[in-house]
Amino acid sequence: MKKEIPLLITFLTGVIIVVTFFIPHQPFGGMQQRLLIWYSIVLGFTLLLGVDNLLRGNIRRMARRQAGWGYAAVLMAGFVICFVAGVVSLARHNSLIALNGPFMYVYTYMIVPLQATMFALLAFFIASAAYRAFRARTLEATLLLITAAIVMLGRVPVGAELWDKLPQIQDWIMEVPQMAAKRGIFIGIALGTIAMSLRVILGLERTYLS
Amino acid sequence: MTSVIGTWIAAGLTLAIFSFLYRDNPAYKFAEHLYVGVSAAFAVLYTWAFDIWPMLVEPMILGRGVADPVDRWILIVPACFGLLMLARWIPRVAWLSRWAISLTVGIAAGLGITGQIQGILLPQIRGTLLPMNSIDNIILVVGVITTLVYFYFSVEHKGLVKAGARIGVVFIMASFGASFGYTVMARISLLIGRLNFLVTDWLHLFR
Numbered sequence: 001m002k003k004e005i006p007l008l009i010t011f012l013t014g015v016i017i018v019v020t021f022f023i024p025h026q027p028f029g030g031m032q033q034r035l036l037i038w039y040s041i042v043l044g045f046t047l048l049l050g051v052d053n054l055l056r057g058n059i060r061r062m063a064r065r066q067a068g069w070g071y072a073a074v075l076m077a078g079f080v081i082c083f084v085a086g087v088v089s090l091a092r093h094n095s096l097i098a099l100n101g102p103f104m105y106v107y108t109y110m111i112v113p114l115q116a117t118m119f120a121l122l123a124f125f126i127a128s129a130a131y132r133a134f135r136a137r138t139l140e141a142t143l144l145l146i147t148a149a150i151v152m153l154g155r156v157p158v159g160a161e162l163w164d165k166l167p168q169i170q171d172w173i174m175e176v177p178q179m180a181a182k183r184g185i186f187i188g189i190a191l192g193t194i195a196m197s198l199r200v201i202l203g204l205e206r207t208y209l210s
Numbered sequence: 211m212t213s214v215i216g217t218w219i220a221a222g223l224t225l226a227i228f229s230f231l232y233r234d235n236p237a238y239k240f241a242e243h244l245y246v247g248v249s250a251a252f253a254v255l256y257t258w259a260f261d262i263w264p265m266l267v268e269p270m271i272l273g274r275g276v277a278d279p280v281d282r283w284i285l286i287v288p289a290c291f292g293l294l295m296l297a298r299w300i301p302r303v304a305w306l307s308r309w310a311i312s313l314t315v316g317i318a319a320g321l322g323i324t325g326q327i328q329g330i331l332l333p334q335i336r337g338t339l340l341p342m343n344s345i346d347n348i349i350l351v352v353g354v355i356t357t358l359v360y361f362y363f364s365v366e367h368k369g370l371v372k373a374g375a376r377i378g379v380v381f382i383m384a385s386f387g388a389s390f391g392y393t394v395m396a397r398i399s400l401l402i403g404r405l406n407f408l409v410t411d412w413l414h415l416f417r
Contacts, residue, residue, distance in 0.1 A: 014323075113407070147385075
């Protein structure tokens with residue numbers, strides 16, 4: 001009962017999605033769209049579990065005055081500020097993304113700079129990773145070094161200043177050898193996903209129930 | 211005035227994150243935890259405003275945008291599955307959340323088949339079926355086939371398969387190198403954006 005019903009639900013929903021793909025007529029037509037809406041709704045509820053877990057853990061840290069409880073308080077404050085801003089935006093402007101609403105203020109001056117700077121920080125760590133990866137000890141590492149160097153230089157004005165053919169070579173690398181390997185990898189991923197999806201639908205893969 | 215305060219907040223947070231380049235420090239940890247907090251609230255609000263409200267509350271409870279009553283009341287099904295997901299909060303009935311997980315897994319698996327066939331597999335194969343009338347086309351086809359040979363582990367890599375896999379590695383490494391270079395440039399672009407914000411919008415050094 002505890003395993004059979006979930007397996008049946010997975011089987012039925014998986015089969016319905018596949019059938020509606022091949023028979024886009026009533027009563028199947030529109031079923032895929034409907035199930036996608038259901039999917040979004042259920043995932044919305046799932047988010048509550050994650051946020052509850054995050055907040056509960058940090059409230060516990062604060063209550064027990066554990067190490068770094070001050071940072072837990074910062075996290076909670078960030079959550080409350082953004083949440084209240086969102087609720088006020090919805091109440092006043094009937095929209096979360098009203099340009100003059102408090103939520104967009106928090107988004108523009110807190111979320112965007114924090115997110116962009118976090119990713120910008122990776123530029124420095126990628127540079128140190130590149131130093132380790134690009135030491136030309138083998139043919140593979142040399143290829144990695146040459147193509148990466150051409151792509152990096154070919155995409156900035158200084159590359160064209162150094163050698164006017166560099167941007168064209170960069171384009172060729174992206175469109176031919178890079179594309180070839182990427183296609184091979186994509187085809188492999190697609191075949192793997194299809195095989196795994198079939199295993200899940202047929203109940204051969206049950207790890208998600210554990 | 212509010213935009214000036216906002217710019218100072220954004221500049222402070224940007225510098226706090228960049229301070230990690232020196233070493234892990236309280237300013238970075240402050241910004242990091244703030245980021246997690248606001249991102250969690252953002253996710254909740256976004257899901258409410260763009261998923262739950264227009265897909266569930268408006269059509270089912272308020273009856274907006276649905277002509278057919280069946281379309282309205284059938285939404286009780288995903289609402290119930292969503293509530294079942296929350297059964298995890300009650301240990302005695304936590305197993306009921308498997309029903310909701312199964313629904314999402316089933317839909318994802320179904321889309322895994324149809325989406326991959328329609329969106330990835332067929333377009334990629336179609337793009338590879340090229341006339342062998344140019345060097346580029348030949349390189350492209352050879353590259354795709356040898357890359358697939360490299361990832362084919364059902365037979366031992368020896369003889370012709372080994373030779374194919376060896377050529378495949380050359381393409382894969384060239385591709386990884388190009389992707390790496392591309393990623394580095396994207397990150398550098400973001401870095402320039404942040405530095406531009408600091409010197410232009412915050413310090414007004416350039417106009």
